[in-house]
Amino acid sequence: MIGKRGRIGRTLQYVALLGYLIFLAFPLVWMLSTSFKPPRELVRLHPTLIPDAPTLSNYIQAFSEQELGRAALNSLQVSLASAVLTVLVAVPASYALARFKTRLGTVALGWVLVSQLFPFVLLIIPIFLVLREAGLANTHAGLVLIYVVWSLPFALWMLQGFVRNIPRELEEAASVDGANRAQVLRRVVFPLLAPGLVATALFAFISAWNEFFFALVLLKSPELATLPVTLARFVGIEGTARLGPLAAGSLLATVPSLLFFAFMQRRLSSGAITGAVKG
DSSP states (O other): OHHHHHHHHHHHHHHHHHHHHHHHHHHHHHHHHHHTOOHHHHTOSSOOSSOSSOOSHHHHHHHHHSOHHHHHHHHHHHHHHHHHHHHHHHHHHHHHHHHSOOHHHHHHHHHHHHHTTSOHHHHHHHHHHHHHHTTOTTSHHHHHHHHHHHHHHHHHHHHHHHHHTSOHHHHHHHHHTTOOHHHHIIIIIHHHTHHHHHHHHHHHHHHHHHOOHHHHHHOOSGGGOOHHHHHGGGBOTTSOBOHHHHHHHHHHHHHHHHHHHHHHHHHHHHHHHHHHHHO
16 A cells, blocks of 8 residues: 555656646747747747748848857857856855854855845946946956856855865864865865856856846947847847747757756766765
8 A cells, every 4th residue: 555655656746747847848849949930820829839831041030130159159258257257266255154153254144145135227337337447348358257246146155055064074184184275175175065066157157148137238349249138139129029030049049058057967966976985
């Protein structure tokens, strides 16, 4: 009887998981279908999932009318730079917050949480003025700086949790064996922190890749535009979206982030195993 109930419960779990996967995948499947539909099928009263007359014209229009290739390269450069810098800054800061208990650290951690409550609209004007005075307005370097600062609060909060889960005894044992602080961090802490580093890099990359508002305000030159800003040009002034080219461009925009996630997910698994073995 217990075995039968267990099988029923497991079956229900699989059904729920399958339903959730379908829920997550349906927008991507519908966007794929829309990208191959000719204009007449896009205005049907009762749309179908499978196009009756598939066409590549939407992809041709997307690349011919907007420079998606250059915009994708811009987004890739900005996102990778933001992810790397966020990790480099967050690692020592999160280690200090987790290991050194001070009032300043507690206040800093509280400010990390409070800073996430500030809306974009409230910050964009002072940010733009500061970047203009520094000569970083309308540059990718200024945009990367904004993305790093904006990603750091969540990255610090997440990474310090990973650091706290690393037993202090491992660091103390390495110190007893004669390792200095740098060697302890390199040989003990960093291998065990690998899953947290991968998760932080993923968060920073995807946040920068999908961000639209700061890129729209700070970048004025068309050749510097990122992919979300370029995709917004498929929507006219009157608010009417050109669904076919927009779906084609949006589908192409999701591919790099999916590939980056798949690549980093492997590192996440291997990093966890390596850290466990070294620990």
